[in-house]
Amino acid sequence: MGCMSTKLVPETPANTHLVEPVYRQDAKTRNYRHDADLTTQTNLKFKDPAFRQVDTDNSEQGPRTNKKVKKYRDKFDPRVTAKYDIKALIGRGSFSRVVRVEHRITKQPYAIKMIDRIQGKEVYEAELNVLRRVKHVYIIQLVEVFEAPEKVYMVMELATGGELFDRIIAKGSFTERDATKVLTMVLDGVKYLHGLGITHRDLKPENLLYYHPGHDSKIMITDFGLSAMLKGPDNLMRTTCGTPEYIAPEILARKPYTSQVDLWAIGVITYILLSGTMPFDDDNRTRLYRMIIKAKYSYTGEHWKDVSALAKDFIDKTLVLDPNERLTAAQASKHPWLLQSAAAASSKNLHRTISQNILRRQSQRANSTKSTKSTKSTKSNKSNKSGHSLRSDRRRVQPEEIDELHKDPEVQAELASLGSHQSNFA
Structure with missing residues (x-):
C-alpha cells in the first residue's frame, strides 16, 4: 500500500538541471x-x-x-x-x-x-x-x-556528515541560532523545489543530512521517493502518503493539497529541533492523527522556557490548519526569527534538554520495537529488523489507516470542522 497515482508527462521546468x-x-x-x-x-x-x-x-x-x-x-x-x-x-x-x-x-x-x-x-x-x-x-x-x-x-553525491539528530547529540552545544542556520538552508532548498512544481512530501530530520563531518558543513535534502512533480497553476495532489508524525492535516482529511504540506513538516521539524520532542506524538495512530487534525500541540515543559517568542511564532505560523494561512517557503525564509537570528534568536544552549529528550524517545522506541517483535512470529521479525530510535522511515502512513480514521463519528465531525476552515482551498 502507499502512494497511488495517475500518470502525466509534465513539461520540463524552465532553468532546471537535466541529467541524461x-x-x-x-x-x-x-x-x-x-x-x-x-x-x-x-x-x-x-x-x-x-x-x-x-x-x-x-x-x-x-x-x-x-x-x-x-x-x-x-x-x-x-x-x-x-x-x-x-x-x-x-x-x-x-x-x-x-x-x-x-x-x-x-x-x-x-x-x-x-x-x-x-x-x-x-x-x-x-x-x-x-x-x-x-x-x-x-x-x-x-x-x-x-x-x-x-x-x-x-x-x-555522497553525504558523509550524518543525520541531523546524530549531529545535535554529538555536538555538545545547540542553540536557536544553530537551528535557524539549519532551517535557512532547508527552506532555501524547499523554495527552489516548490518553484519547479516539486513537492518533497517526506521532509523529516532523518532526511536532512550533513554533507561532511566538519562544523561548517551544509545541510542536504535527500530521499525523494515520495516526491511529486506537477505542472499547472493548481499543483493539486490527492495521494495519501507520508510519515505519520509529519503528515499535514489536509492529507489526513483527504482534501486536495499543495506543496504547503512541506511547510507543515518544517513546522514539526522546528518544534523537534528546539525541544527534542514531537508536537504530535502517540503510538496509537488514530489518536496521533486526531491530534494533527486539531493542530493540538503545546509549549509545556521546562525545556520551552528558554525558547524565544519569535521561535514559537515561527512554529505557530507553519503548524496552521488552513494551508492558505500557513507560511509559504518564501515567506518562512523571511520570518524575523530567521532574518534576525543573530539578534533575535536565543544563544541559550539547549543541547542538554534536546539530547536528553531525543535519547529518551530513542530508548522508548527501541523498547517498543523489542516488545512488538516478541509477540510476532519469526517471519514477522525478519521483516521488522529496520530502524528503531527516532528514525520513522519504517513507519509509513497507510491508506487503510485513514479509512478507519474516517469511520469514527467523532473524527468525522472534526474533519467537517477542518473542511470549513479550508473551503476556499478545496
Whole structure:
C-alpha cells in the first residue's frame, strides 16, 4: 500500500538541471514517463539509507568484507565499473543496493544506487524523475545515470556528515541560532523545489543530512521517493502518503493539497529541533492523527522556557490548519526569527534538554520495537529488523489507516470542522 497515482508527462521546468542517462536498454526507455503524483513502494523491508552511513574503505577490512565488495562489484555493469571503483556496500533494500564508490580518475567518492528495473520501477522513478531536473546547493545531487537491461545505476553525491539528530547529540552545544542556520538552508532548498512544481512530501530530520563531518558543513535534502512533480497553476495532489508524525492535516482529511504540506513538516521539524520532542506524538495512530487534525500541540515543559517568542511564532505560523494561512517557503525564509537570528534568536544552549529528550524517545522506541517483535512470529521479525530510535522511515502512513480514521463519528465531525476552515482551498 502507499502512494497511488495517475500518470502525466509534465513539461520540463524552465532553468532546471537535466541529467541524461549514459547508457540505455533500448529506444523504449528513451521516453520517460513522469508521474503527476509520483509513487513509491511502501512495503520495503528496509528503506535504502543511501546517504546515512559510510563504511570505511574495504582495504581496511578483513577478507569477509572484501568478498562482499567483490560480490557486488561483479553484479555491476562493466560500463559502471570502468568508471567507478566499488568500495563498500552501505545500504540495501528489497529491490536495490547502495554502494560507496570512487571515481577512478578524480578519486572523488560517490554513492551509487543499483535498482532492479522491473521490481524496483516505482522505487527509482520518483527519485530519478525529480533529481535529474534539480541542481541546488542544499539538495543531494544526481551526477549521472546508467541504464542497463536489468538494472538502473544512479550515481549521486555522497553525504558523509550524518543525520541531523546524530549531529545535535554529538555536538555538545545547540542553540536557536544553530537551528535557524539549519532551517535557512532547508527552506532555501524547499523554495527552489516548490518553484519547479516539486513537492518533497517526506521532509523529516532523518532526511536532512550533513554533507561532511566538519562544523561548517551544509545541510542536504535527500530521499525523494515520495516526491511529486506537477505542472499547472493548481499543483493539486490527492495521494495519501507520508510519515505519520509529519503528515499535514489536509492529507489526513483527504482534501486536495499543495506543496504547503512541506511547510507543515518544517513546522514539526522546528518544534523537534528546539525541544527534542514531537508536537504530535502517540503510538496509537488514530489518536496521533486526531491530534494533527486539531493542530493540538503545546509549549509545556521546562525545556520551552528558554525558547524565544519569535521561535514559537515561527512554529505557530507553519503548524496552521488552513494551508492558505500557513507560511509559504518564501515567506518562512523571511520570518524575523530567521532574518534576525543573530539578534533575535536565543544563544541559550539547549543541547542538554534536546539530547536528553531525543535519547529518551530513542530508548522508548527501541523498547517498543523489542516488545512488538516478541509477540510476532519469526517471519514477522525478519521483516521488522529496520530502524528503531527516532528514525520513522519504517513507519509509513497507510491508506487503510485513514479509512478507519474516517469511520469514527467523532473524527468525522472534526474533519467537517477542518473542511470549513479550508473551503476556499478545496
